[in-house]
Amino acid sequence: MKRFDFIGPKVYWFAFSLLIIFAGVVGYFVKGAEFGIEFKGGTSFNLVFEKPVASVEDVRAVLARAGYKDSIVQKVETRKNQFIIRTVSVTKEEEEAIKDRLDKAFGIAEEVSVKTVSPTWGSQITRSALISLLIAVGLILAYVTIRLDFKMAVVSVVALIHDVLVTLAIYILVGREITPATVAAILTLLGYSLYDSIVVFHRINENAKQIGKRTFAQMANDSIHQIFMRWVNTLVTTLIPIIGIFFFGGETLKDFAFALLVGVASGGYSSLFIAAPLYSLWKETEPYYANLKKKFGTVAA
Numbered sequence: 001m002k003r004f005d006f007i008g009p010k011v012y013w014f015a016f017s018l019l020i021i022f023a024g025v026v027g028y029f030v031k032g033a034e035f036g037i038e039f040k041g042g043t044s045f046n047l048v049f050e051k052p053v054a055s056v057e058d059v060r061a062v063l064a065r066a067g068y069k070d071s072i073v074q075k076v077e078t079r080k081n082q083f084i085i086r087t088v089s090v091t092k093e094e095e096e097a098i099k100d101r102l103d104k105a106f107g108i109a110e111e112v113s114v115k116t117v118s119p120t121w122g123s124q125i126t127r128s129a130l131i132s133l134l135i136a137v138g139l140i141l142a143y144v145t146i147r148l149d150f151k152m153a154v155v156s157v158v159a160l161i162h163d164v165l166v167t168l169a170i171y172i173l174v175g176r177e178i179t180p181a182t183v184a185a186i187l188t189l190l191g192y193s194l195y196d197s198i199v200v201f202h203r204i205n206e207n208a209k210q211i212g213k214r215t216f217a218q219m220a221n222d223s224i225h226q227i228f229m230r231w232v233n234t235l236v237t238t239l240i241p242i243i244g245i246f247f248f249g250g251e252t253l254k255d256f257a258f259a260l261l262v263g264v265a266s267g268g269y270s271s272l273f274i275a276a277p278l279y280s281l282w283k284e285t286e287p288y289y290a291n292l293k294k295k296f297g298t299v300a301a
Contacts, residue, residue, distance in 0.1 A: 006224045007217040010277035017162055017274060024169020033172050036179035036255075037086050038125065043095060043116040045085040050107030052081060059083055062105045066098055082112070089116055129183045133190075140194060144201075151282050152201045156194060159267075159275040163193045166266040167259060176258060185259030192238065193267030196231065197275045203227050204276065215296050216289040220280045224272055235268040 037044045053059060056073040063071045068087045076082035090098065095114060102108060137157050144153035164186055171178055203223040211219050224231075242264060246257035283289050 003221075003225055005221055006272055007221045007277050007280050010273075010281065013273035013277060017166060017270075021162075021165045021169050024165070024172045027169070027172040031172075031175075033168075034175055034177040036177050036182075037115075038117050038180050039123075039178070041089055041118050043087050043090045043114070045083075045087075045098070045102075045114050046076075046112035047083055047085070047099075047102065047108055048079065048110040048112060049081040049083070049102070050109040053083070053106055056083070059085065059102070059106075062101055063087070063098070066101045068098065081106075081109070089118075125180050125183060129187060132187060136187075136190060144198070148198075148201055148205050152205070152279060155275050155279045155282070156197045156201070158278065159197050159270040160190050160193055162270050162274055163189065163263055163266045166270075167263045170262050171259070177255065179255045181253075181255040182259045185256045186263060189260055189263030189267055192264055193270060196234070196267055196271035199227055199230065199234075200224060200271050200276050201279070204279070211292070213296055215293045216283050217280045217293070218296070220276055224276055231268065231272065235264070238264050 053075075056075055059073045060069075060071060063069065063073070063085065070088075072086040074084045074086075076084060087098070095116075099108060099111075099114075137160070140156060140160070141150075141153045144156050167186055167189070168178075171182065200223065203226055204220050207219050207223045207226075208216070214222070239261070242257055242260045245253050246261055249257060284293050
């Protein structure tokens with residue numbers, strides 16, 4: 001029975017990823033990205049009401065009468081009558097006036113949090129995240145080059161960028177809010193994605209020493225099959241707790257868990273369907289492996 005070919009249909013794998021990223025780019029220019037209050041600036045109210053509230057429209061109507069018709073209202077699904085309200089930045093007096101209006105309409109049972117954030121705080125987070133990412137990329141290039149191969153290092157970085165872009169694209173497409181927790185999750189998932197790629201590359205590197213009568217692509221495909229169950233076990237055991245956090249961890253952890261969920265899935269996919277095929281494509285431009293390709297064909301065993 002012929003085994004699944006991870007390397008041969010690489011054009012389809014690349015096209016699939018590019019389609020998601022392109023859809024995210026289109027979505028960004030058509031409807032924009034939903035950035036959290038930390039990036040846009042404004043005031044956020046996290047309140048629990050005494051009286052039952054039928055819908056977010058009821059809360060929005062009260063805010064509109066107070067002069068804040070563009071406020072964003074979100075119901076917290078994990079707790080009854082809890083709402084998160086985001087408005088433009090307001091003064092302490094305006095904040096008290098808004099709470100007074102809401103208290104008269106629904107009764108405020110608990111004030112979980114009220115915070116006003118300047119947009120410069122979000123830009124500082126973004127700048128720090130980009131600096132961290134650049135430092136990480138530099139260290140990855142150096143480490144993987146010394147430990148394995150320069151081409152593997154470059155492809156590993158490409159896979160990391162792929163995972164970040166896919167995660168951001170899905171965030172934009174589903175309309176989920178991008179918060180500092182999202183940034184933290186994206187930086188966290190880079191380690192997982194890199195680990196997955198290194199496992200594949202290490203096996204390819206070992207098998208390349210005894211390539212035999214195979215093309216590089218065939219050898220790489222055999223290498224993936226040798227570590228496939230390890231890849232499955234790692235992916236599943238990583239996703240299970242993240243799924244648990246997403247569904248049962250409460251509203252404050254959902255942004256972090258969602259980014260990890262998408263990023264880990266993307267990282268697992270990229271290690272087998274992006275990094276390995278891309279590396280094989282690059283290696284087969286070398287004279288030795290190009291000759292093997294001419295001699296033994298291009299179909300994976």
